[in-house]
Amino acid sequence: MTDIRASATRSPTGDDATGDNDLAAFALLPAFRRRQFQPDQEVIREGDPAPHAYALVSGWAFSYRLLADGTRQVLAFHIPGDMPGLADALLGRSSAGCKAATPIVANSLPAYQLRAALTHDPGLAAPVLRALSREAVAAQERMVDLGRRSAVARTVHMLLELGERLQRAGMAVGNGYACPISQILLADALGLSAIHLNRVLRRLREDGVLRFRAGHVVFDDPARARRLALSSRQDTPEPYPGRPRHSTLPGP
Amino acid sequence: MTDIRASATRSPTGDDATGDNDLAAFALLPAFRRRQFQPDQEVIREGDPAPHAYALVSGWAFSYRLLADGTRQVLAFHIPGDMPGLADALLGRSSAGCKAATPIVANSLPAYQLRAALTHDPGLAAPVLRALSREAVAAQERMVDLGRRSAVARTVHMLLELGERLQRAGMAVGNGYACPISQILLADALGLSAIHLNRVLRRLREDGVLRFRAGHVVFDDPARARRLALSSRQDTPEPYPGRPRHSTLPGP
DNA sequence: CGACATATTGACCTTAGTCAAAGAGGGTGG
DNA sequence: CCACCCTCTTTGACTAAGGTCAATATGTCG
Numbered sequence: 325m326t327d328i329r330a331s332a333t334r335s336p337t338g339d340d341a342t343g344d345n346d347l348a349a350f351a352l353l354p355a356f357r358r359r360q361f362q363p364d365q366e367v368i369r370e371g372d373p374a375p376h377a378y379a380l381v382s383g384w385a386f387s388y389r390l391l392a393d394g395t396r397q398v399l400a401f402h403i404p405g406d407m408p409g410l411a412d413a414l415l416g417r418s419s420a421g422c423k424a425a426t427p428i429v430a431n432s433l434p435a436y437q438l439r440a441a442l443t444h445d446p447g448l449a450a451p452v453l454r455a456l457s458r459e460a461v462a463a464q465e466r467m468v469d470l471g472r473r474s475a476v477a478r479t480v481h482m483l484l485e486l487g488e489r490l491q492r493a494g495m496a497v498g499n500g501y502a503c504p505i506s507q508i509l510l511a512d513a514l515g516l517s518a519i520h521l522n523r524v525l526r527r528l529r530e531d532g533v534l535r536f537r538a539g540h541v542v543f544d545d546p547a548r549a550r551r552l553a554l555s556s557r558q559d560t561p562e563p564y565p566g567r568p569r570h571s572t573l574p575g576p
Numbered sequence: 577m578t579d580i581r582a583s584a585t586r587s588p589t590g591d592d593a594t595g596d597n598d599l600a601a602f603a604l605l606p607a608f609r610r611r612q613f614q615p616d617q618e619v620i621r622e623g624d625p626a627p628h629a630y631a632l633v634s635g636w637a638f639s640y641r642l643l644a645d646g647t648r649q650v651l652a653f654h655i656p657g658d659m660p661g662l663a664d665a666l667l668g669r670s671s672a673g674c675k676a677a678t679p680i681v682a683n684s685l686p687a688y689q690l691r692a693a694l695t696h697d698p699g700l701a702a703p704v705l706r707a708l709s710r711e712a713v714a715a716q717e718r719m720v721d722l723g724r725r726s727a728v729a730r731t732v733h734m735l736l737e738l739g740e741r742l743q744r745a746g747m748a749v750g751n752g753y754a755c756p757i758s759q760i761l762l763a764d765a766l767g768l769s770a771i772h773l774n775r776v777l778r779r780l781r782e783d784g785v786l787r788f789r790a791g792h793v794v795f796d797d798p799a800r801a802r803r804l805a806l807s808s809r810q811d812t813p814e815p816y817p818g819r820p821r822h823s824t825l826p827g828p
Numbered sequence: 829c830g831a832c833a834t835a836t837t838g839a840c841c842t843t844a845g846t847c848a849a850a851g852a853g854g855g856t857g858g
Numbered sequence: 859c860c861a862c863c864c865t866c867t868t869t870g871a872c873t874a875a876g877g878t879c880a881a882t883a884t885g886t887c888g
Contacts (some may be wrong), residue, residue, distance in 0.1 A: 335810065354756075380729065389716060389719075389720050391720070391724055391806070392806055392807070393807075395724050395809065396724075397719060397720045397723045397724045399716050399719055406706045410709075411708070411709035411712040411713065412709070412713075414705050414706060415710065415713070415718055416707045419713045419716055439702075442701060442705070443697060443698075446695070446698045446701075448704070449698075449701035450694065452693070452705065453666050453694070453704065453705065453708065453779070454666060454772070455862090456663070456705065456708040456712065456799075457663035457666040457667045457708065458660075458667065459712055460663040460708065460711055460712060460715065461663065461664075461667065461671045462869060463712065463715035463716070463719065464641060464651050464671055464715070465671055466647060466719055467640050467641075467651055467715065467718055467719060467722060468643070468649045468651075470719060470722035470723045470767060471722045471764075471766070471767030471846095472643060472647050472648075472649045472767060473643075473648045474843080474845070475843075481733070484669075501810065506865085506867090506869095507867070508865095508866070509864075512723075514723070515722060515723030515724060516844075516845090517844070517845050517846080518866090518867085519844090519845075519846080519847095519867095519868085520843085520844050520845065522867065522868060522869090523844090523868090523869090526868080526869095552643055554643070555644070555645075557647065557843095557877080559585065678881085685854090726875080727875075727876070756840095758833085758834060758835090759834075759835065760833090760834070768836085768876075768877090769876075769877055769878080770834085771835095771836085771837090771876090771877075771878080771879095772876055772877065774835065774836060774837085775836090775837085775876090778836080809845085811876090
């Protein structure tokens with residue numbers, strides 16, 4: 325458990341052929357320092373000019389940006405295998421903060437050492453490039469969610485996506501997973517108010533699509549969830565129509 | 577003009593010390609192929625499994641994702657010096673489409689050649705890593721805009737940011753710049769309806785903040801624009817208060 | 829000039845946010 | 859074990875930002 329390689333091969337298949345697990349890249353790195361953080365503890369400080377890159381070993385973390393009035397936008401959730409702060413370490417300045425959502429264990433590497441390693445070890449660049457590229461694609465998905473999907477679609481979409489990532493990391497079972505984040509945090513990721521998110525979740529629960537409760541997500545109707553996740557803002561009022569306060573299943 | 581280095585040094589200072597111009601990285605690459613595209617012509621096809629990376633030499637382009645019902649989210653605008661499709665080329669699959677917004681000239685390189693070049697030339701990795709990292713930071717900014725800023729703040733923020741990028745590329749003069757994109761396109765980038773964006777722009781114009789017209793952006797009150805851009809969704813109704821239909825300057 | 833796309837504006841409606849307040853769980857000191 | 863305190867979750871009532879529809883300019887191009 326202290327061994328990086330151990331968690332790097334946490335994936336179900338054992339080998340990380342798809343490269344989905346960023347940790348695989350980092351397993352090659354020297355001079356990693358193992359660190360632990362408690363929930364809500366700051367891992368990366370926004371604006372830090374000498375940041376560290378991290379390889380998350382266990383637990384959940386999240387990156388965020390704070391606005392002048394205290395409003396927060398959560399940019400990404402990090403699960404074991406992710407490498408928070410990678411881009412920032414390469415640029416030499418943290419553009420966003422990162423906090424632990426649960427108790428976490430992470431391996432850290434100072435930015436300058438990362439850059440040095442990249443210079444000296446040509447084999448390291450490829451996996452880091454892939455990690456960054458995947459991050460870029462994930463960010464695109466987020467932009468589509470925030471810009472063009474309804475609150476319901478956005479919510480379902482993100483929860484499905486998290487499920488897929490956890491699945492690949494071997495941390496999901498059947499059609500559900502442990503999701504140790506508060507509605508407030510999720511709302512800040514979805515660009516919604518916590519209150520509205522709560523209503524959205526209630527509706528999804530009452531309609532038998534999914535339950536988000538007590539740290540767990542369960543998809544009661546995965547197929548419908550996937551359909552909902554793809555709908556856009558003013559999509560056919562088919563899947564999630566107008567008025568029914570208490571819903572009716574698929575309906576006529 | 578056909579020489580890559582020429583446009584790579586398009587920046588005002590001549591040398592690209594900050595590395596803001598992605599083209600600098602590409603200038604090292606062999607086997608570039610110069611291509612031209614007309615407005616609305618597809619440069620990168622979403623889903624293409626064998627994509628090309630591009631170095632934009634002149635003109636504007638934009639990356640986007642299409643939703644089932646035809647809704648579009650513009651993910652980024654590309655100006656000379658940018659490298660659209662870089663992340664996709666590294667992953668071997670285009671996650672988003674890219675089209676020319678104006679007539680453009682771009683140098684293209686097949687993904688496999690890019691990857692080969694990265695393997696053979698260790699000096700190439702660093703600039704590509706920086707380019708990807710900058711892209712990540714830009715995406716974060718976009719997520720904050722879409723998730724947590726009002727329509728007005730978002731609009732002003734993006735126009736200011738575009739101005740800064742153009743400035744660094746030596747394509748902006750004083751407090752304005754040529755901005756050859758339609759309101760529809762801008763709206764799709766901001767996650768707004770074109771109609772609402774039009775109202776926002778009208779208001780900004782009437783309030784003497786900025787004008788977006790006939791392919792040009794002019795900041796009439798740059799200081800106020802910057803202030804507006806930082807406000808969040810339910811920020812103090814100070815800068816952009818309630819009713820005044822025809823506005824009054826800063827006012828009491 | 830006609831065909832088209834973009835830009836504007838008005839009238840109206842829906843989604844999502846705000847305010848206020850009441851439950852629910854989980855620690856903790858007594 | 860219990861009162862107290864916190865934070866997170868829920869719900870109701872109301873407001874407002876932003877979307878939808880429809881129609882009218884404007885502009886460009888062949």
